[in-house]
Amino acid sequence: MLRELQDKILKLKKEKNIAILAHSYQSTDILEIADFRGDSYQLSVIAKELDCETVIMCGVKFMAETLKMLSPEKKVILPIAQATCPMAEQISPERVVQFKKENPTFKVVAYINTTAELKAVCDVCVTSSSALKIVSALDTKDILFIPDKNLGAYISSQLPQKNIVLWDGYCPIHDAVTVKDCIEAKQLHPNAKVLMHPELPPEVLAYGDVIGSTTAIINYALDTDDECIIGTEKSIADFLKLQKPDGKFYLLSKKLMCPDMRMTTLSDVYAAMISDSGHEVILSDELLAAARKPIDEMIRLGG
Ligand code: 13P
Ligand code: SF4
Numbered sequence: 552m553l554r555e556l557q558d559k560i561l562k563l564k565k566e567k568n569i570a571i572l573a574h575s576y577q578s579t580d581i582l583e584i585a586d587f588r589g590d591s592y593q594l595s596v597i598a599k600e601l602d603c604e605t606v607i608m609c610g611v612k613f614m615a616e617t618l619k620m621l622s623p624e625k626k627v628i629l630p631i632a633q634a635t636c637p638m639a640e641q642i643s644p645e646r647v648v649q650f651k652k653e654n655p656t657f658k659v660v661a662y663i664n665t666t667a668e669l670k671a672v673c674d675v676c677v678t679s680s681s682a683l684k685i686v687s688a689l690d691t692k693d694i695l696f697i698p699d700k701n702l703g704a705y706i707s708s709q710l711p712q713k714n715i716v717l718w719d720g721y722c723p724i725h726d727a728v729t730v731k732d733c734i735e736a737k738q739l740h741p742n743a744k745v746l747m748h749p750e751l752p753p754e755v756l757a758y759g760d761v762i763g764s765t766t767a768i769i770n771y772a773l774d775t776d777d778e779c780i781i782g783t784e785k786s787i788a789d790f791l792k793l794q795k796p797d798g799k800f801y802l803l804s805k806k807l808m809c810p811d812m813r814m815t816t817l818s819d820v821y822a823a824m825i826s827d828s829g830h831e832v833i834l835s836d837e838l839l840a841a842a843r844k845p846i847d848e849m850i851r852l853g854g
Contacts, residue, residue, distance in 0.1 A: 553580055556817050560584050563824050570603040571820065572618065574610035575765045576786045576812040579793060581609050581820060590765040591617075591663045592678035592853070595846060598622050607823055609815050611636045616667045619832040620843040630819040632830035634811045636664045641720040642698045644672045650695060657693040657716070660686060661845060662702060664722070667834055671841035673697070674848065679749055680764035681853040682706050686713060688852045701726060705749040705756060724784065724809045725750035732804040733758035736780050740801050746771055747782035747803070755782070772800060784809050 696703035698720025747759035823829030
């Protein structure tokens with residue numbers, strides 16, 4: 552049944568010249584039919600090079616918007632309109648504009664998990680895999696980092712030469728993990744290496760052996776012979792178990808499940824392809840141009 556649907560999708564993809572992109576957090580059945588899979592940074596770079604008329608983005612809304620900004624001539628579809636990243640909506644653009652007025656020496660760095668409207672008032676975007684490189688390459692000492700206070704605190708700890716101001720944004724999924732979760736996981740698996748995404752709170756990151764983006768975590772876990780405790784969304788632990796059946800991978804906490812990233816099913820992808828459902832990303836020319844600037848700046852500084 553699943554295989555049948557996958558075959559239908561693969562056939563339709565060719566007939567209609569549709570590309571399917573999937574964030575690494577998507578389910579395995581979706582990752583299997585995707586043309587490209589990756590973390591937020593990889594997907595942004597791929598978006599610029601796509602040769603197709605329509606792109607289906609399996610992930611959450613800010614990812615589909617980023618694709619549209621980088622490939623404005625293409626039709627970009629998010630299979631489920633309600634799949635959003637709660638962190639992306641946590642800070643209003645007006646607050647940033649006000650801050651910039653009052654603090655002209657600051658550059659505003661936006662995590663890519665932000666709305667198009669928020670990107671439009673920021674100087675440069677970063678992803679978890681590019682943040683360190685890009686923030687250190689900025690020509691100002693004074694930086695406002697939004698919205699993720701946890702990723703911002705991690706970058707700040709690595710770059711003490713920068714004056715990084717943080718606001719109170721966070722990923723509700725990663726931020727819910729506690730020191731108690733780390734102690735319990737370490738007690739159960741004392742020999743395991745702890746791999747952590749920098750969206751986790753600083754006191755939790757203190758237990759990490761490796762801190763990095765989704766891709767960094769996957770690469771480390773596939774390369775090592777050590778057992779690994781996976782400190783990011785459960786889908787990554789599931790993916791690793793499939794890729795390396797003899798590997799030993801344990802999820803840091805059961806709380807690490809993002810409902811928005813799990814909303815899209817293979818049937819939703821098919822329905823979006825036959826135009827039964829799905830949400831086409833439409834951005835005004837003005838918003839698109841303004842929001843694209845910090846993404847282009849990220850790619851320029853990170854490339
Ligand atoms: P990546 O930057 O690793 O793709 O992560 C995005 C995200 O939403 C993590 O929760
Ligand atoms: Fe957003 Fe967190 Fe879900 Fe990633 S895991 S999409 S940051 S809510």
